[in-house]
Amino acid sequence: MDGPAAANSGHQGTAMALAPLAHVLWTRVMRYDPSRPDWPDRDRFVLSNGHTSILQYAMLHLTGYDLSLEDLRQFRQWGSRTPGHPEAGHTDGVEVTTGPLGQGFANAVGMAIAERYLRTRFGEDVMNHHTYVIMGDGCLSEGVSHEAASLAGHQKLGNLIAFYDDNHITIDGVTELALSDDAVGRFEAYGWQVIDIGDAGEDLDTIEAAINQAKADTERPSLVIIRTHIGYPSPTLTDHHSAHGLAFGAEEIAATKEIMGLPDESFFVPEEVKALYTAAGAAGAAMSAEWDQRVAGSAMSRSEWDACWAGSGLQGWDSDLPTFDPGSSVATRKASQAVVDAIAPGVPGLIGGAADLTGNTGTALEGLGVQGSINPGGRQIYFGVREHAMGAALVGMAHHGGVIPFGGTFEVFADYMRPALRLAALSGAKAIFVFTHDSVGVGEDGPTHQPVEQTMSLRAIPDLTVIRPGDATEAVGAWQAAMASEGPTALVFSRQGIPVSEGTSADAVSRGAYPVNDVESPDAIIIGTGSE
Incomplete structure (x- = not known):
């Protein structure tokens, strides 16, 4: 009282x-x-x-x-x-x-x-x-x-x-x-x-x-x-x-x-x-x-334990990241899946899935087991069509510690999980939100599934890092930046294929912006982001 x-x-x-x-x-x-x-x-x-x-x-x-x-x-x-x-x-x-x-x-x-x-x-x-x-x-x-x-x-x-x-x-x-x-x-x-x-x-x-x-x-x-x-x-x-x-x-x-x-x-x-x-x-x-003594005497992999609680990967976790040939056409959601495939073995805390869109959003953890009572050590979570609970559960997992949780859905459905996204940002939860089908490029699904205002609204959330790569090379950098971040990251990927450009850089993504074609005295500056 x-x-x-x-x-x-x-x-x-x-x-x-x-x-x-x-x-x-x-x-x-x-x-x-x-x-x-x-x-x-x-x-x-x-x-x-x-x-x-x-x-x-x-x-x-x-x-x-x-x-x-x-x-x-x-x-x-x-x-x-x-x-x-x-x-x-x-x-x-x-x-x-x-x-x-x-x-x-x-x-x-x-x-x-x-x-x-x-x-x-x-x-x-x-x-x-x-x-x-x-x-x-x-x-x-x-x-x-x-x-x-x-x-x-x-x-x-x-x-x-x-x-x-x-x-x-x-x-x-x-x-x-x-x-x-x-x-x-x-x-x-x-x-x-x-x-x-x-x-x-x-x-x-x-x-x-x-x-x-x-x-x-x-x-x-x-x-x-x-x-x-x-x-x-x-x-x-x-x-x-x-x-x-x-x-x-x-x-x-x-x-x-x-x-x-x-x-x-x-x-x-x-x-x-x-x-x-x-x-x-x-x-x-x-x-x-007493717990300290049990940890000291445990036969567990200490390097994996330390990586999990550090929110990182084992040494060399990022040594086999995919690369893409300039001129090829790759949907950034597919490039994202290639990154997940490459890093999952070396990041033991990486656990997640999607809201009934695992294949569509590139959030599969192939061969790592389905999380559930039958296989509680599985890393693939099937959240079902529960976007709001998925977002909030990711926040809880992040604050529990020991895991790097991620979850995917179509970007237009970010609206279903906005309270969880906002609290992730407010509390600094290291969770990775994967949003795909990021534009009118969704095409035949029509306006109900075409995210027009969603990316802008995500960027309006303070302390939520939003990365919308312009091609497959930048999609690799997007995941690197998310792994390095201490807070939540929203990764926004395309449904459709996008040409891999000359001059794009995975390493430069974390800078937020960088020149792809730099001239000494430009007549105009063209700024692009994402798939447009």
Whole structure:
């Protein structure tokens, strides 16, 4: 209550209702080391309903992350370490940037895929953890939640555990105004294990038992449904839709604290509470130290492990890149496939596919196995016609670390995944988005499939590197630039054949622009980009 009240902005009620679940996760269940927030084998936690960020910040502070009580006092202030929604790379302990509802849930699906792939490739002794994600009715109302849940169920991601905060409240009023879905039936139809603990949002032991039941099912992702009461234990705002936002003034906060047996003192933390959480966080140091010993004694390929976590390739990964003869006609999407064929053996973290357009977009990983429960070490992902979930999953995979995820679709369908692209750019996720069929050269498919404004709109996203090569030689350079980048890259390729030009250079692509035909005193300067 105190953080949003001090900021005069924020969301109090949901954080209050979810506090028991957060307590169980951070003190009884999750494996993490606050002194080493980037420990590769930590459990991942995602707050998909990111407006509830004060809850996550409170847990991070209490358990010993580098987040002080003064940081909590600066909640939602300019330049603070506790922004209104969690931001990856800004606050230790925050795995992904969430805010637009449903994105975090789909990010979590990607994280679970990345973990399973790495566990299979390098062994359970060095990679074996869970991804936990909290979401609300807003997340489940967004279309991306269907795509992501369907993908996770098909993939049988037993290392993914989601919590549905079923509080029956929206900003407008009760959820029944707009939502009558059967969440249990919906997720069971996706192939999830569903554990509905009913009105047990305050029962710590029941919550813990449900999580343990979820962990025991290694063949299916699990959804734990918890009927919570927003704003509890407020004497007047519990279960009221106004508690979603900034509803608690000084009198309401004081009355609620009295019920809880707390003094009317802002940001007060009882010593015994701080001691309990500090001990829970400190236990992670021993876990990560034991992990170091297992890594040291592992028979895995250390060079492959290091390449994966560096987001790069093995030595010489780019030594056999394709070349193309000037004057030949090659579609840049086909040149891209040739690059993928050449680099995949030397880049063990390269994993991805397409939204039911693998061959069309040049995103095949021939002979490297299909990622799934039958072959969890496979690197070819068939995302299905789920562009939005694919984009968000790529972001989650990138932030998990250890992989370089890529995904392809027609450029016109970039519109289906724009929220994920924007969050990739905001959070600096090293993911590669492959967009093909980049112009009216799509031809017979007509205007619905001809991207006219898409490339411009992609370039308008800050910190998204957009490369549209002019021929096959530049397509090679585009992939080199994407591999070297520390953030997201959109590669835009043609459907139709394009003549390979004299003077184009793969190495020069990373410069953004370069002269192909340079004269001393030009009468005009002609600038070209892409296939036109």
